[in-house]
Amino acid sequence: MDDSAPSAELAKRRANFVPLTPLDFLRRSAMVYPDKMAVVYGPLRRSWAEVERRAKSLASAIAGAGVRPGEVVSVLAFNTPTMLEAHFGVPGAGAVLNAINTRLDAPTVAFILEHAESRLLLVDRGLSTVARAALERLANPPCVVWIDDPHAQAVDPVGDTEYEDFLASGDPAQPWRTPEDEWESIALNYTSGTTGNPKGVVYHHRGAHLNALGNVITFGLQPDSVYLWTLPMFHCNGWTYPWAVTAVGATHVCLRTVDPAEIFRLIAEEKVTHLCGAPVVLTMLIHAPDAVKRRFDHGPVQVATGGAAPPSAVIAGMERMGFRLTHLYGMTECYGPSTGCAWQEEWADLPLEERAVKMARQGVPNVTMSEQTVLDPDTGREVPADGETLGELALRGNTVMKGYLKNAGATEDALRDGWLHTGDLAVLHPDRYVEIKDRAKDIIISGGENIASLEVEEVLYKHPHVMEAAVVARPDAKWGETPCAFVTLKPGSEGLVTEADIVAFCRDNLAHYKIPRTVVFGALPKTSTGKIQKFVLRDQAKGL
């Protein structure tokens, strides 16, 4: 036999080639587990058959609203059953799901809706105010459907149609549109962006399917797993867990707001087995008042965390409460989790501090990410695996984004030379585990959200008394990091501006979580060529 001249009878055909898509996961779980609990949200319970019926209604309604395959449907919502439905209903119409960060300000939301050429916006009633302000800025706003969530604040809704009415306009018997090519887009997620506007990261059906299977394997999801939604679904599509949890027919427990008392209640009462979250979630759980802490005896709860390495105190604190931590690494450009600190049996015998050092590393690629390396920025070659030489973490595989929407330059830069260049500075340990040492792009990660220091600096520079500004991360017990601003005032402005004035100015111009928590006045350290030395400021911020 010779594959160089493949015979026609061994070619692809309908029986043996099906484009990979996570849509198949819901179809299967609705068939295998029609009556099994799929979604829990407060007192609400929905079975897999119901979730499929609703997702198919949504797909049909979206198509009925005139949205064509390849067009974008945006969703501005919390971790509710609707958000989960959208992960199937939107691609089920052949459309592209654009889940928007609920903490963004109106101008940024407006930018995203316009850049994505969004045709339809689903918006939680509780987010009406920012949505309305964003829509008012648009020349051609999308159709708007509002979600009357029972737990939302009773503000005036935006848009003409309520979600349940919209759903009722769809036909659950209409088969959904599965991709003809697994490279077709399934999602569009905007990064916070270090310079200028956010960039739109495009995912395809193949990558979403594979990353979900990878998460099932890495996190050990089984049909009897119960997954708690402590990680926002707008964040890299909830690290692809809407699809992963569905793939095995486990149970999604929705969570509108991250509240320790509610988290402990749900873990104990719904018998949660798995959850993901930024380090701030872990800190909140550890420091929750004893009154809200609940004991649970259904076995350890698996917790995956990423963004910043969990310190030993956090590992120990979580273990004492009955959790088991796994440290992951990922970014929007690679569908969320792509590497993880795979456990080695011999670590079990290490003292806590040594074990924490091992566990704090970003680790090794998941089974669905093909390759990982750390590249010397000058030579483009792998750095020595010595745990010391800094380079840029790079990834290659089927769960790397298609590219940035309408941004060929940034795409080419990020995906050049056969690698996704993460922009994270890392070392390669002798055991081939990577450890990130710094963020090349000066990103601040606060409560799991990326904050571009440059964006904050741009606002500071607009203040009439500010001459120079630099923003760096300051370690924070609760949020992981918070923005710390170093400001040099214009000559003659000294004494005219207080820290509170600067913070107030930022509040008028920035999303709440991006506002500097600390402001320091004085001259900025610079290199001989005039570049601000952020590493010096970072050290200063640590000591504040």
Add this chain to the structure above:
Amino acid sequence: MDDSAPSAELAKRRANFVPLTPLDFLRRSAMVYPDKMAVVYGPLRRSWAEVERRAKSLASAIAGAGVRPGEVVSVLAFNTPTMLEAHFGVPGAGAVLNAINTRLDAPTVAFILEHAESRLLLVDRGLSTVARAALERLANPPCVVWIDDPHAQAVDPVGDTEYEDFLASGDPAQPWRTPEDEWESIALNYTSGTTGNPKGVVYHHRGAHLNALGNVITFGLQPDSVYLWTLPMFHCNGWTYPWAVTAVGATHVCLRTVDPAEIFRLIAEEKVTHLCGAPVVLTMLIHAPDAVKRRFDHGPVQVATGGAAPPSAVIAGMERMGFRLTHLYGMTECYGPSTGCAWQEEWADLPLEERAVKMARQGVPNVTMSEQTVLDPDTGREVPADGETLGELALRGNTVMKGYLKNAGATEDALRDGWLHTGDLAVLHPDRYVEIKDRAKDIIISGGENIASLEVEEVLYKHPHVMEAAVVARPDAKWGETPCAFVTLKPGSEGLVTEADIVAFCRDNLAHYKIPRTVVFGALPKTSTGKIQKFVLRDQAKGL
């Protein structure tokens, strides 16, 4: 955005598109778990780093021997570390692995080597005799490398080069050849074929990768799993478990011959967690002498079985010894396991007999098999899901074969109309689980009535003295055909049961026309994989 006119910057490139292949699994496990135990074989222990080094040497040696990508390398060997290495070393050279059934006769082996145009044959020393006889029949025999297994009988080896010398001719530093297209062939497996010559089923890298991930998920493999090789690796590439177990870096425990004492020893001493096997393996374990049965306390051992439904007595017997059964269905044409009897929580409360009825079904498609149906042979449409209407089980997905090598007619027939036609007669239950009633050709037609041989066999298995049973059609002047039963009694039951007893037992449990008119006691002829050879029994029945 509009995917109908995809922009160049969102196209496939090296950073975000990597052809799926199980070769990546070994590369990853050797990186993540270099010192972890990969293979156990008697006193032999090899780490993942060693397995990778040897597999790379093998790939290099194969290329060095002049085998080009797309050409076939055959292996005639038991479940030894060499056989496992071949699952990576052969595709690592870009070649196609042809694992040959060790129990075939020389003419059939010769037919396979010739039909596959095999360029190289690796042969276990213990199989020298059949290999030599097969090679003598060939005009252009392949190069032959013999494996000097320490556990092989000391017969004269065949071929010029010993395996370790061959391996030493390769360079473990040479990178292996990964597929340029995931549709490239990885394996060629000949079906036993009940009529005419065996057919060569071709697998691709994509399907092998996906089916392995599906097995990891369905069987719950984890890095600390220990997998015992009770299923032959020549059987659909061991149901793709050489790749699945490697994908998570678990441990392979090799087993040269299926011997109950050795199986119990390995389970207890190597702390085996998972094994697969034909029903005959389960029967052997249950009926093993008490002296060889070992207790184990490291938790239940997961057992996947397929081929025939496990009767309730087998389920109960296995559970009593500490095993947990899962019933799978598959065939060579779909990479082994493709459907499984997914567990439903509410079954736990059922009495054993009722639970066994549920568990005996072939079930639902695995997460990596897209669709399953039962087709009416006349209309080509799905039968009603009533648990009664017979039709042909059909499958569709990425783990369906490319086709039969050099057999366009059989390929077209098997893969027509967008489905793999399995040739198995099944019903679709109201819960969408399929249950196979018989092979199409095993149906007995008596007085115009269809009798499923399986239904009669299930009754026979319930008889307290019956260990194994098979029912086939016997030509009959009056009825056309009548059921003829071949029965093996349990050890110690010989002489306690007569033909009349068996018939009387059937009369209490079956419709009159389904009762065997003839009962024959004795051992049953079986294939190498433990399947009862009904065509042999049919011939015998004709002569009665």
